[in-house]
Amino acid sequence: MKNRRAYLMLGLAAVLGLAAVLLASRWLLRQTPGAAGRIVVAAADVNLGQRLAPDMFKLADWPADALPPGALRDPARLSGRVLKTSVLRGEPLSEAKLAPAGTLGGLSALIAEGKRAITVRVNDVVGVAGFALPGNFVDIIVHTQAGEQQQQRDISKIVLERILVLAVAQEVSRDDTKPRVVNAVTLEVTPEQAEHLDLARSVGSLSLALRNQIDPRPGVTGGATKGTLLGLHEPAAETAAPAAPARPAAAAPRPQLASAAPARHCISVINGLHSSRECL
Template identity: 55%
Template sequence: MKNIKALGLLFLALMVGLAAAVYAAGWAARQSNIASHKVVVAAVDIEMGSKINPQMLTSTDWPSGSIPEGSFKDINELQDRVVKVSVLRGDAVLERKLAPAGTQGGLSAVIAEGKRAMTVRVNDVVGVAGFALPGNYVDVMVNAQQDKGKGEEGKQISKTVLEHVLVLAVAQESSRDDTKPKVVSAVTLELSLEDSEKLDLARSVGTLSLVLRNQIDKKTVATSGITKSQLFGEKEVPPAAVKVAATTTSVYKPKAVIAKPAAQPATECVEVIQNGSRFINCF
């Protein structure tokens, strides 16, 4: 009786195992029937601005229904192309991640169309303690002395001259993957040609400061700047009032002189004889 039960359990186990094997074989067959194509992916991490060579790439099977737009099938198509953004290992190399064909490697390959790269000298304070890293956005502030007008004194003013400026590189590093602060002596910014002129003038007339901003904050705020008197709450006297006051105090008004009336000449005379003396009195 015990042998019959043991044989039954063994037979049941064999049937379950056979069913599992059949199911697994059918699943594998269905998976193999899914159409796939070769897609070029990065075999290593590729830094922004780097020129691609075949050793950096490999091909892998990719399901036909989910092939990313702009992908490549042949590694040779990417020979000497330059990436304008960093590509991580295993990521598909796409056309939108590449600079135009014929572009040479380096920082110039990642500058957006119509933009310019300009470098400014910074220190640990101006450079936001090294937190202004490639890929971040900053505002540029200048502290300078205003031009003097006639009869006026030049005022010290601090004003934001540029907003939402992309940091392309710090020193000679342009990688956007590193988030560790770096205190450097120079920062390269991406600017329009007009903003490049503003920045060049600003650094020649005063001292610059970089103001770090949130990467997703694209709002601009127009300000008129702030002067020293405004900072300390002092009331500014309008130039016209000062000029009038100065003119009033410098005017000399002589005192009026009242002339005394001239003595009227005598018109009548009387001869007087007294005690043998004779004299004349005129009125």
């Protein structure tokens, strides 16, 4: 009898324990946000400029209260789209990371609207020892001669500031932070900047100056010359020609004053029918 009562108590405890576990699990499921969202994520590492293929993305569960802004839910919208930024495996895809629909793959997909891409020749010195990587900003310095032909002077001047590096050589990847010495760098510029850059490389030699990514302050300078570098006094670039002496204005002819005649005393002489006048 005692054993039967013990078994009943054990069975009741097991039932109550199981019921407690079920109730607790339901409560926890209600308190924890469920993975109600399914969004498109990258199935592998994809570099910018690549056209997305079906095996490059997939649907994945994502917490409903932590969905990234602009996350895509329909994989069909990604067919043939081109990435304008690199993504890592498992990273959510959004419209902001995609080039406009219809954009072809390659470098043209990375050029912002209203901008142009122009390539300049560099070396290990001009290219900042290979540290000018895609995604960095650089200033363009030109070294040339200024002034008249007989008074030319060397000058170095920053002609373009905060220019985005689109690619180095034929590579557009922005994930690699190791320096790469190449012989060409492609820059993103406006049409006016493209004209200035083309003229600058034809009148002198170019150098790149790497700048901080988040520093927007302009570097306003007057350029560096040998005089400013060594602290010497430089003659004016253009010496004004000596002015020809001004011709004196012709003096207006002075009116000739009649000489004052000496005072004379005159008398009239009457001789009969004749009269005359004599002056002393």
